Amino acid sequence: MCGEPDAVSMGSGYTVGIDLGTTRSAVAYVAGGDPEVITTGNSGESVIPSVVQFTEDGEVNVGQTAANLAVQHPERTVTEVKREMGREEPLTVAGEEYLPEQISSLILEHIIDEAEGSIGRDVEGAVITVPAYFDDPKRTATETAGEIAGLDVERLLPEPSAACLAYGLHESKLGNAASELAFVYDLGGGTFDATLVEIDYEINSVETLHTAGDNELGGSDWTQQIVDWMIDQIHDDTGVDIEDNPEQLARIRQEAKSAKHRLSDLPSTDVSVPFVVPEQSYTFAEPLSRERFEELTADLAAATTEPLDDLFGRADYTPADVDKVLLVGGSVRMPHIQELVGDYFDQEASMEINPEEAVALGAAIQAEIIDDGGADASAMLPGETDDIVLIDVVPQSLGVRLSDGSIDHIIEQDEQIPTSTRKESYGTVEEGQTSVQIRVYQGEGETAEENTKIGTAVLRDIPPRPPGEPSLAVEFRITTDGRLAVTGEDLKTGKQVETKIESALRHSPEEIDDLGEELPALREP
Template identity: 50%
Template sequence: MVEGYAVGIDLGTTNSAIAAVTGDEPEIIPNSDGDRTTPSVVMIDENDETVVGQPAANQAVSKAARTVQHIKRHMGDDDYAVEIDDEQYRPEQVSALILSRLLADAEAYLGRDVDSAVITVPAYFGDAERQATRSAGEIAGIDVEHVMTEPTAACLAYGLQETGDADTSESHEKRHVFVYDLGGGTFDATLVEIDLEHNHIEVKNTDGNRRLGGEDWTQRIVDHLAEIAKEEGDVEIAGDPEQEQRLYDAAVRAKHDLSSREQTEVTVPYLGPNYNLETTLTRETLQELTADLLDQTIDEVDELFERSEHAIEEVDEVLLIGGATRMAQVQETVESYFGMEPLRSINPDEAVALGAATQAELMSASGDTTADDVLPGEEEDLLLVDVTPQPIGIELHDGDFAPVVEQDEKVPISRSDDRFTTVMDDQTGVRFPIYQGQAEEAEDNTKLGEMVLSGIPKAPAGEPTLEINFEVQSDGTLEASATHFESGESVDTTIESGVRLSEKEIEQMREALPTLKDRAVAGAEQKEA
């Protein structure tokens, strides 16, 4: 029996990509349209069938109410759901449909089943978002071997590229690589140390914004065009899904054009009664409309270096990852900030998937590839060291957030904190709500779960000493315990996530998914329309 492939998947906000090691190195797997990336767009039609990718994007105007885009921005949000035909779909389910499309295309291309996958996430994603991503893969029916951060995957792809220079002494030196990752919906700033001699990739610091990306640049153009339509034609776009989608499509085209041109013509016919939108958008205007967005990314970079042990001058290379880094203003700003030209030899749309595919192959039970087969170093094992993207701690009685594990701690890690006590006389039990995030108020962070310590002997408030211990495993699993020193009473629990789905829930969500329509059928219907 022929074993199936292990693949790497870059599950993106705007576009997704899938790759596999098919020979000596990983390759991007084109979809059934022949494209190397697939739009992360889902359309559920009237027959409860699903179209994913470019065919869904092409129908986003005519079927705006049935089309879901940018679902990645809602991963980990337990209260968010998309409603279509009175059915509600969680972000994990919508993402599972995208993954199912990628897997179907990959199996058709490879001629073999896909057994397992490594799926990437932004480095700044917390536990809730990472677990939701894992659940999406499980709903899609895939064995998720690992949830890998996008900058780490990109640096692995960078290491693959250096293999050809392995005989030079320079390639064996440790390097500090800064990854500026501006995707469709998220931003990551990550400092990584790469030791190519020993196949060692270690994240040193990470920061970011999970709700800032290229889509925000697009929305600024949409708002600008809507203002023009209001002033020139007295046309109100807000609240009209079809016209909003037409403006969005025009804005995307304009943004892409301005990556290589100083100006572009924007035309949207029949935007209103007797009104056609016709205007010129310049690169200068785009930069003025979005200057604050770019400033936000630099603020995150500044914050990273303020707490890092390494200075900006220690950065040896800068990698630009994510399609939004093609914008001229981004490239110019990053080059000015670091005083060096970013590497342009790595495809920003494909590097993450290629790195993830390499990790998937190295982790595959059926594969015999070792790190020294694909990387310059002589070590057979690849050592990846990640960090906690955001602090983890507990909510105090006054609502404040008390971190126990700080940001940028290497994982796996174990941290204890004995500053806690009771707040009432004769209190015999304590509830510890566990959160992750940067906010000072616990409720403004993401709740991961809670534990309850009971059996505490009665004593005046403030006398008992309560110790909290958090252990964060390499896969992101959090093991928490609380101990009362005087009595020895303790409680242990594994906090997988406040949004982690049970096997039963995953099966129920899988059964509730609409059928994935055959691409050929979807394409034919699209042409008829």
């Protein structure tokens, strides 16, 4: 249960920590010196389904209510929108088009409503967590979602860093806090992070050394394997391609997800969907053993080791050097994942903190420390310093596209942030040119097509000069939140050139307001 409202120091507004997940989200705050995950009023659960359902009367359901209605109204329901973050194409739902960040903002708005009802205070700010492997477009879209929801996004905090903060507090209470090399294996509903972290509890320092991951791999893929198994069985039994029926497919997916959860505790389970082919009075009913489930998903489990191999291939450490392995994310409850991680590191991985709550708890610790009326780090963490030292790294290299289509990597993967790099080798291409477009990409590929385009940095109002003359400097800066800024200078005149990354994902305050006004209102619980 959450603490009583009077356990929270009063002020103009409160800052909370939010784990904005692919399939489920959580929100936490600090009460009486301890972070607590807020339970929802309707279900009493500590996690909120990241589901949005648009009603026929122009309102929106979010969370458990939306999840419950998804089977009846799949065409009006959006799930797993986190996987769409950073994409410029809108989603079409209920006949209307919405950007992914707009859908995500509705989830955040619902989360804040739940938090305010529990805390008994207005929530004005938030620390929102993001996968460590999120690129700049995805981080930008996440921040925009928070702004559309009316939040002051105090920080975007990498999920592994948040988990380490929660773990540090836990160890402090047990009197076990010690400096150590930790590895965070974070398998969520839709994303996977692998992060090597050096923790020094004496100075409340969490230093990320290397990170890797897959933004398209998570627990929902395990669910999909059961869905595919069921679809094949139904087709074999009836000749019907059930994928053509959205409502029945939603029922199948709901049962597949439930079966996956049951198999974390049971060696076998009965999978059943009554009258899934009603015209044949056909009920799907088949047993599914944990062993068979693990066979169906063996390739997915193996895929999580690829980022691990990549990370240790870059690191000065080996898996044997790791002192502690932290399991984070609801999907790590699957026994074969725990076994895989244990075998890889030759040690039992830690689940001392609820893996579904660890990230939100860590975000709440960070939120409390940066809140104007919050506690110092020394009051919450093992060290005696009043602040947290969080050192993160660039998850994916940043560079610019050259005229031949290749990428000039400027800031390399795993560089500590904040960081900046200056290049003085750029020039114009045509006679009389007074502006230069620098197309910015993120990723490890050697060509533009292999990477993600972030946007275009435009250097404007420069004096004409001979084509090809290297006379322009461009500086790339990455902030503590992992967000990119670009400035430039004309080396011929010494004039500072104002630059701006132009992208459909970067919105002005006026555009943020407009995006919010386009959304229907949340339905009252």
